[in-house]
Amino acid sequence: MQSAAKEEADPEKNQGRYNLRRRKDDGDVKEAEAKSEHQEERVEKVPAAPAAPAPTPLDFGGKIGAFFWMLFLPAWVLFLVLHVDQKDPSLSNFPPALPSLETFWDPQALVFVVLWILFQALLYILPVGKLSDGVLLRSGKRLKYRTNGFFAIVVSAAVVAAAVYQGVDLTYIHSHFLQLTTASFLISMMLSIYLYFRSRSTGPDERALGGNSGNVIYDFFKGRELNPRIKEFDLKFFCEMRPGLIGWCLINFAMALAEMKQQNLDAPSCSMILVNIFQLIYVMDGLWNEEAILTTMDLMHDGFGYMLAFGDLVWVPFTYTLQARYLVSHPKPWSLPLLATIIILKIVGFYIFRKSNSEKNAFRRNPSDPTLSHLKTIPTATGKSLLVSGWWGVVRHPNYLGDLIMALAWSLPCGFSHLLPWYYMIYFIILLVHRDSRDMNECRRKYGSAWDEYCRTVRYRIIPRVY
Numbered sequence: 060m061q062s063a064a065k066e067e068a069d070p071e072k073n074q075g076r077y078n079l080r081r082r083k084d085d086g087d088v089k090e091a092e093a094k095s096e097h098q099e100e101r102v103e104k105v106p107a108a109p110a111a112p113a114p115t116p117l118d119f120g121g122k123i124g125a126f127f128w129m130l131f132l133p134a135w136v137l138f139l140v141l142h143v144d145q146k147d148p149s150l151s152n153f154p155p156a157l158p159s160l161e162t163f164w165d166p167q168a169l170v171f172v173v174l175w176i177l178f179q180a181l182l183y184i185l186p187v188g189k190l191s192d193g194v195l196l197r198s199g200k201r202l203k204y205r206t207n208g209f210f211a212i213v214v215s216a217a218v219v220a221a222a223v224y225q226g227v228d229l230t231y232i233h234s235h236f237l238q239l240t241t242a243s244f245l246i247s248m249m250l251s252i253y254l255y256f257r258s259r260s261t262g263p264d265e266r267a268l269g270g271n272s273g274n275v276i277y278d279f280f281k282g283r284e285l286n287p288r289i290k291e292f293d294l295k296f297f298c299e300m301r302p303g304l305i306g307w308c309l310i311n312f313a314m315a316l317a318e319m320k321q322q323n324l325d326a327p328s329c330s331m332i333l334v335n336i337f338q339l340i341y342v343m344d345g346l347w348n349e350e351a352i353l354t355t356m357d358l359m360h361d362g363f364g365y366m367l368a369f370g371d372l373v374w375v376p377f378t379y380t381l382q383a384r385y386l387v388s389h390p391k392p393w394s395l396p397l398l399a400t401i402i403i404l405k406i407v408g409f410y411i412f413r414k415s416n417s418e419k420n421a422f423r424r425n426p427s428d429p430t431l432s433h434l435k436t437i438p439t440a441t442g443k444s445l446l447v448s449g450w451w452g453v454v455r456h457p458n459y460l461g462d463l464i465m466a467l468a469w470s471l472p473c474g475f476s477h478l479l480p481w482y483y484m485i486y487f488i489i490l491l492v493h494r495d496s497r498d499m500n501e502c503r504r505k506y507g508s509a510w511d512e513y514c515r516t517v518r519y520r521i522i523p524r525v526y
Contacts, residue, residue, distance in 0.1 A: 117272060118281065118497060119366075125280035132369060133244055136377055139482065140240050143384050148479045158237070165238035171231075172242040175309075178218075179301040182211040184292065191350045193286075194359055194423075198264040202286055204293060204353060208300050208346035215305050219312065232310055233317035233387060240377045247372040251279065251365040254294070258283035258362075267362030282364025295363040298371040300349055306376040308342050311335045314383035321387055328390040329398060330472035334382045337405050337469055344413060351420040356497075378482070382473050385480040391473060405468035412461025415450035419458070422446055437516065439509040447516045455517050456498075459491045 119128055141155040142148050188207025195201055223229060232239065258266065261284050270281040287294045315327040315335055322328075327335070345352070352358055361367060393401075422431055426444060435452070436444035450457040466484045473480035502510045 116500065117277060118269065122272070122274045122277045125274075125277040129276070129280055129365060132374070136240060136244075136373060139378055139381060139479075140237055143381060143479055144236075144388075146388070148385070148389075148477050150478060163237060163241045165235060165242075168235050168238035169242040169245070172239060172246060175306060176246070176302045179211060179215070179305060180292075180297065182214055183207070183297050183301055185210075189350070191353060193353050196264070196285075202288075202293070203291070204296055204350075205291075206349040208304075208349040209343065211301060212305050212308065212343060212346050215309070219309060223316075229309075229313040230317045230320055232313035233384070236377070236384070240373065243373045243377065244369070247365075247368045250294075250298075250372070251368045254282065254284065254287055254363055254368065255279045257287060267360065269360065270362035270364060278362075278364070280365045282362025282367060285360075285362055287363050295367065296352075296358065298363075298368060299352060299357060300346065303371045303373075303375040304342055304345065307379050308335075308339050310376055310380040311338055311383045314380065314387050318387045318390060322390055324390075328386065329393055330391045330474075331383065331386045333398065333401060333472045334386065334469060337465070338379070338383075340409065341465065344409070348413075348417070348420075351416060354420055354423045356494075360501075378486075381482055382469055382480050385473055385477070389473070389476065393472065401468050401471050404471070405465060408461045408464025408466075408468060410461070411450070412458055412465060415457035415461060418450050419446070437509055437513050439506045441505065443506075445506065445509060445513045447513060452517055455514075456491070456495060459495070463487065463491070 117124075119125055138155065141157070142153070145152055145155055183205060185207065186205075187210050188205060191204045191206045193202040193204055219229070255278070258278075265285060266283050267281070267285040270278050270283045272278055272281075312335065315331050318324065318327055318331050357367060418431075418434075421428060422434065425431075426436075433448075434446055435448035437447055438444050446452070454460060463484075466487045470481045470484045502513075506513070
């Protein structure tokens, strides 16, 4: 009896063996099976409804946190802009005096920012450079991206050089920094509002998983639509790589001119030259390897909303230039051995950053590449594999380690008189700790036990232990 019950409980094993039905029932059973098969055929013709994606945990402190960051981030940028202009920008002089409201606004500054963005948009749409494939989307599609960022920065540099040669005074950027910041903030806010309302008409496959909580403030902050486009013009990709990033270099160059003018110098100080060159190399490397951004968290997972719009158009160009702005009024002389040490530090950080990012991007795009055959991996249930050798076998985020070393090299030329020029280093540590936490939660949810095995194999997150 137990054997018979076991056979009935496992219909696949019953096929080709005996059954317990009576022979006279066979005709009825066959008729019933025929009807059942006919019904199954009809059911198969009905397309299955797509499974709803699992809800994604809320980032940045959830709904209340999103509201807080929307208020805090502009206020923090304002604090940095005003505080660095003081004769003594030490924390003992906090808070800086607020200027009159009229001081924040200058129509000419708004025109300047708009023309800069339009100029970068024109360079972006020119049929120059490679058309790169994005990652596979949930809809099964791959978007095309015009990766001509290096061309854009070279043309921008030529135009800026020609403008200076013709007598255009770029120190306007230094003297009207507050007004330019305000104009960029207004543009980022208008862009965020446009992005939110256009996302209301997008389909589920076009939305980011993390930006559809149903709460207006959180979704506005995080971004609902994953890849908002106006025809072939990708708004998120453009803002990530063009006006703010290349604008960062433009502002640094203007700060060097402002230092010469304010300090009566024939050439920028060595500290200013180092900061300009170090950050220019960083930006040009990103634009030369522009295709690699297509496999980053911002492009693959985050929607385009206030968080990225503000970050791209305001945060990057007006806070990452803090060291150069500080040096305008506080030039720092350094001995040649100290300058050489800072340069070596920058080279080491850049080497780690570039090699690890290139290894990751190559593996993500083609894991079966013969040049990567020496790398060890851990397979996952998703069909993807996790790198546990090469740079990614030393620490879980070797690119973050390189970034931190470079951030140190950017801050050292400013000296130790004030904490303010070390803001980028401090901010970057906080950013990377938060991003590491996001990565851990996302990867544990996505890869399950394979991620736990990965964490046991690669124990250190950012800083390796030195024996």
